[in-house]
Amino acid sequence: MRVGTTDRPNKTDAGIGSKAICRVSNVLPPPAGGSLRVVFDKLCQLMRVSLAPYGQPLAVYLAPLGSFHCRSPSPDPKRWAKDYTTMHITELPFNRFIGITKADEEGTVLSLPNDTRYTNHLGTVHASALLALAEATSGDYLIREFADVGFEVLPVVRRLEAKFRKPAFGAVFSKMNVGREKKEEFTSALKSKGRALLEISVYVYDETGTHALTAVVEWFVARRD
Numbered sequence: 607m608r609v610g611t612t613d614r615p616n617k618t619d620a621g622i623g624s625k626a627i628c629r630v631s632n633v634l635p636p637p638a639g640g641s642l643r644v645v646f647d648k649l650c651q652l653m654r655v656s657l658a659p660y661g662q663p664l665a666v667y668l669a670p671l672g673s674f675h676c677r678s679p680s681p682d683p684k685r686w687a688k689d690y691t692t693m694h695i696t697e698l699p700f701n702r703f704i705g706i707t708k709a710d711e712e713g714t715v716l717s718l719p720n721d722t723r724y725t726n727h728l729g730t731v732h733a734s735a736l737l738a739l740a741e742a743t744s745g746d747y748l749i750r751e752f753a754d755v756g757f758e759v760l761p762v763v764r765r766l767e768a769k770f771r772k773p774a775f776g777a778v779f780s781k782m783n784v785g786r787e788k789k790e791e792f793t794s795a796l797k798s799k800g801r802a803l804l805e806i807s808v809y810v811y812d813e814t815g816t817h818a819l820t821a822v823v824e825w826f827v828a829r830r831d
Contacts (some may be wrong), residue, residue, distance in 0.1 A: 736818060769820045805824075
């Protein structure tokens with residue numbers, strides 16, 4: 607879809623003429639009801655205003671692009687929530703985006719590679735990276751242990767407490783622990799009341815074995831009606 611103006615703009619104090627109305631040409635037929643065209647018309651009007659101080663019609667700025675490419679609509683959150691039991695935690699969009707992977711060493715869960723993208727102003731692993739790894743590790747436990755409880759559930763993080771023990775350098779990996787008694791109480795409450803809380807302890811280490819973070823992630827899990 608190409609973008610242009612219906613008239614050559616007349617310069618005004620705002621930098622662009624009032625007759626320079628941006629619209630989408632009919633290179634492709636609009637969908638039923640013309641909804642896509644309406645969206646682009648509004649978008650172009652807003653952009654025209656924001657670019658007005660530069661004194662150029664919108665087409666000048668968009669001409670190098672040639673055309674718009676519409677992004678696919680975001681997935682339905684309800685449908686996405688139902689799919690989590692069939693995938694690995696590393697497949698979640700955010701976890702995949704930052705590069706969380708399965709850990710290779712025995713007894714470990716997840717890891718982040720040695721990469722400067724994860725470092726802070728001191729050259730150590732950024733606190734946010736450590737927290738993201740801890741949260742993902744707790745989610746991995748939920749998927750593995752409670753994916754088949756006999757009914758659909760909706761899990762969300764309710765609370766996260768963390769203590770940064772020592773600076774982490776290079777690659778980092780996680781371990782986790784949930785006491786047997788806590789697990790049994792959680793399962794019992796979830797089946798009898800339809801909702802329950804579960805605290806998952808997570809420990810993050812760097813590639814030298816330094817204990818960098820201890821975290822407790824509390825999940826609220828409810829039966830989905």
